[in-house]
Amino acid sequence: MERPLILVSNDDGIHAKGVHELIDRLITFGDVVAVCPDSPRSGQSMALTVDGPLRVSRVDDYHGARMYTTNGTPVDCVKLAVHTIVERMPDLMVSGINHGSNASINVNYSGTMGAALEGSTYGIPSVGISLTDHSHNADFTPCHPFVDAITAGVLRHGLPEGTCLNVNIPVWHSPLSEMRLVRAAKGNWKDEYREYTDPAGRKFFWLSGNFVNEEPENEDTDEWCLAHGIVSVVAESIYRTAPDTRGLQWISQNLTQISI
Amino acid sequence: MERPLILVSNDDGIHAKGVHELIDRLITFGDVVAVCPDSPRSGQSMALTVDGPLRVSRVDDYHGARMYTTNGTPVDCVKLAVHTIVERMPDLMVSGINHGSNASINVNYSGTMGAALEGSTYGIPSVGISLTDHSHNADFTPCHPFVDAITAGVLRHGLPEGTCLNVNIPVWHSPLSEMRLVRAAKGNWKDEYREYTDPAGRKFFWLSGNFVNEEPENEDTDEWCLAHGIVSVVAESIYRTAPDTRGLQWISQNLTQISI
Numbered sequence: 001m002e003r004p005l006i007l008v009s010n011d012d013g014i015h016a017k018g019v020h021e022l023i024d025r026l027i028t029f030g031d032v033v034a035v036c037p038d039s040p041r042s043g044q045s046m047a048l049t050v051d052g053p054l055r056v057s058r059v060d061d062y063h064g065a066r067m068y069t070t071n072g073t074p075v076d077c078v079k080l081a082v083h084t085i086v087e088r089m090p091d092l093m094v095s096g097i098n099h100g101s102n103a104s105i106n107v108n109y110s111g112t113m114g115a116a117l118e119g120s121t122y123g124i125p126s127v128g129i130s131l132t133d134h135s136h137n138a139d140f141t142p143c144h145p146f147v148d149a150i151t152a153g154v155l156r157h158g159l160p161e162g163t164c165l166n167v168n169i170p171v172w173h174s175p176l177s178e179m180r181l182v183r184a185a186k187g188n189w190k191d192e193y194r195e196y197t198d199p200a201g202r203k204f205f206w207l208s209g210n211f212v213n214e215e216p217e218n219e220d221t222d223e224w225c226l227a228h229g230i231v232s233v234v235a236e237s238i239y240r241t242a243p244d245t246r247g248l249q250w251i252s253q254n255l256t257q258i259s260i
Numbered sequence: 261m262e263r264p265l266i267l268v269s270n271d272d273g274i275h276a277k278g279v280h281e282l283i284d285r286l287i288t289f290g291d292v293v294a295v296c297p298d299s300p301r302s303g304q305s306m307a308l309t310v311d312g313p314l315r316v317s318r319v320d321d322y323h324g325a326r327m328y329t330t331n332g333t334p335v336d337c338v339k340l341a342v343h344t345i346v347e348r349m350p351d352l353m354v355s356g357i358n359h360g361s362n363a364s365i366n367v368n369y370s371g372t373m374g375a376a377l378e379g380s381t382y383g384i385p386s387v388g389i390s391l392t393d394h395s396h397n398a399d400f401t402p403c404h405p406f407v408d409a410i411t412a413g414v415l416r417h418g419l420p421e422g423t424c425l426n427v428n429i430p431v432w433h434s435p436l437s438e439m440r441l442v443r444a445a446k447g448n449w450k451d452e453y454r455e456y457t458d459p460a461g462r463k464f465f466w467l468s469g470n471f472v473n474e475e476p477e478n479e480d481t482d483e484w485c486l487a488h489g490i491v492s493v494v495a496e497s498i499y500r501t502a503p504d505t506r507g508l509q510w511i512s513q514n515l516t517q518i519s520i
Contacts (some may be wrong), residue, residue, distance in 0.1 A: 043310035045335075046368045050303035053456070053464040075305075075369075083453050084465060105381060107500055108306045109335075117500075121365060121448055145515055153510050162446075163502045165511075181511040183501040186422075188381055193343050196313070204313040205344060233511045235502040240367055240377075241443040242423045242495040243503050250413050251425075251441040251493045255405055 004030030004155055007090035007124065009077045010098065011041045011111025014059065014069045018097035021140040022129065023065045025147040026094060029155060032065035033090070035081040037111075041073055042100075044111035046118065048075045056080055074115035082122055092155055093119030097143055098130035103168045103222040104187040104213065107236055116164040120238050125154045126164040132226060133171045142176050143169050146231050149179070159235075166234040170226040179231035185221035187213040264290030264415055267350040267384065269337045270358065271371025273300045274319065274329045278357035281400040282389065283325045285407040286354060289415065292325035293350070295341040297334060297371075302360075304333045304371035306378065316340055334375035342382055352415055353379030357403055358390035363428045363482040364447040364473065367496055376424040380498050385414045386424040392486060393431045402436050403429050406491050409439070419495075426494040430486040439491035445481035447473040 006026050010019045014036040026032050035056075049072050059067045068085060070077050074095065082089070095115040102110040112128045119126030127150055131143055150167055159165065166184075169176065192209035213223040222232035266286050270279045274296040286292050295316075309332050319327045328345060330337050334355065342349070355375040362370040372388045379386030387410055391403055410427055419425065426444075429436065452469035473483040482492035 040311070043308045044305075045307045045374070046305040047307040047333075048303045048305070048369055048467065050467050051300070053458075053466060054453075055462070055464050073307075079452055079467075080465065084455075105498070108377065108381075108498065109308055114305070117368065121368075149513070149515075150511075157507060157510055160502070160504065160507060177515045179511065179513065179515075181505060181508055184499055186499075192339055193314075195344075198313075202315070204315050205340065206313060207308065207310050207339075234500075235505050235508055236500040237502040238365070238368065239444055239446075240494075240496040240500070242420070242497040244420065245441060245495050247417060247420060248441055248495055250417055251410075251439065253409070253439065255409075255437045255439075 004091040005086065005088060006030045006032045007081055007086065007093040008032055008034035009074055009095050009115040010036050011044055011074045011115065012099055013037045013040045016099065017137060018099050018140060020062060022094060022097045022147065023062055025144060026151060027064050029151050030091065033081065033086055034065050035068045035070060035077045035085060037074060037077060038069040038071055041111045043109050044073045044114060045109050046075050046114040047073045049073060054080060056084055074111040075118045078115050078118040090124050093124045093126040094129065096129035097140055099136065099138055100130060100134040101132040101168055101226065102128060102130040102166060103226055103232060104185045107166055107184060113166055113236065117236065117238050120162055120164040125159040127154060127167060128164065129167045131169045146179055162238045163235050166236050168222055168226055168232045170229060172229040176229060176231055179233055180225055181233050181235065182220050182222050182225055184234050185213050185223035186215050187211060187223060264351040265346065265348060266290045266292045267341055267346065267353040268292055268294035269334055269355050269375040270296050271301045271304055271334045272359055273297050276359065277397060278359050278400060280322060282354060282357045282407065283322055285404060286411060287324050289411050290351065293341065293346055294325050295328045295330060295337045295345060297337060298329040298331055301333055301371045303369050304374060305369050306335050306374040307333045308335045309333060314340060316344060334371040335378045338375050338378040350384050353384045353386040354389065356389035357400055359396065359398055360390060360394040361392040361428055361486065362388060362390040362426060363486055363492060364445045367426055367444060373426055373496065377496065377498050380422060380424040385419040387414060387427060388424065389427045391429045406439055422498045423495050426496050428482055428486055428492045430489060432489040436489060436491055439493055440485055441493050441495065442480050442482050442485055444494050445473050445483035446475050447471055447483060
């Protein structure tokens, strides 16, 4: 039987420890092709390069995986992989392992999840995996059994059309033993900029801030799981159309009815 | 009574015709503060600058609106506006008018919609408006009555928490007379890259391709409206958690149950 073809990307770039740890797990499940940004691209969301040249370079194989870099965003990496690198549509796409959480509202800003959402857009069962530790030499060992379980599960069961998984793994004081399918907690960032003055006397700002979980008591959320030593899995949709449109009936109208 | 405070941004940059046409409509409804990228930032999605300095510069007022530029993305513009420019939370945020459609899957890549989604993240009733004409000197006149109707409607009714509007206005052969609240059509881009060789003999790629609507017969979609001379309005959610998780029960498990 043909081995599954697994596409890998990330937003921390080709040199990040997380992507190598990920490949070491995935290579036992199938043939791995990794296409990663040539430098860190955190916070790139689903940005794509619309107005400039994109380059693809093959670099040294890593433990049996074919490795490529591009000068683009994570979404560019997935698009370039599908159109210019892989010989057939991958059976699975995994993005990460990200150095840092992508839970709650952070799915919107995350390049890791941008790549996973782009994989879903092509109909590839896709997963983003993140560890809640930003350090470049983070210990990814706690991720291993969950990467294996998610990989095996998605290869066996597939994923619903237009849906990818956002897996977040907490750094914890004792071995992790559980993962749960939950929803993204409501939350946002507060106090977001630090202000500086450059040598010429001009002001500039640098993103900072703290994430605030607006519903810390709700057990059906990713943030609750992460705060309680449970791996969170959120099914994220590539579609944003709001399910509830109560109160919006005024929108559908003919111009003759429009009065201001 | 205090006039409404209206925040404006876009992704085509401070010099685009669309944002000036928008301000000319909004200024009759309230006090306008525009914070736009200093150059075009199409395709920036909800990308934000996590690792570099951001600058904010005030430029000449335009027809009574306070005008600022930043070196950041559309999301950066909204965040910087809220944290470093406006004196209170705006009553309305409008992004655009974009030169080009942001219907269907394009909400995911659009910087125009990135700004609107970011506005919603702060709880500001937010709207992105796009005209299906990419030319820099597009005729925005057909947009005027719909910009007015949407502005008046959102100021009066507000929007549900976490929901912004994605308004797309078609270029059409006769006057537009109707707008409809619909859902985003399923669709994607095909044949996405053109291949070139640089003077040194190295290959590079440039994004190209054609959008394909995968459900052209469905009247409840934005693409159908645009193909039939109707302004489309989609309520877009800042949350991506998929409503339907059938088939995903295998995810919730204890590690002791995990078998590959």
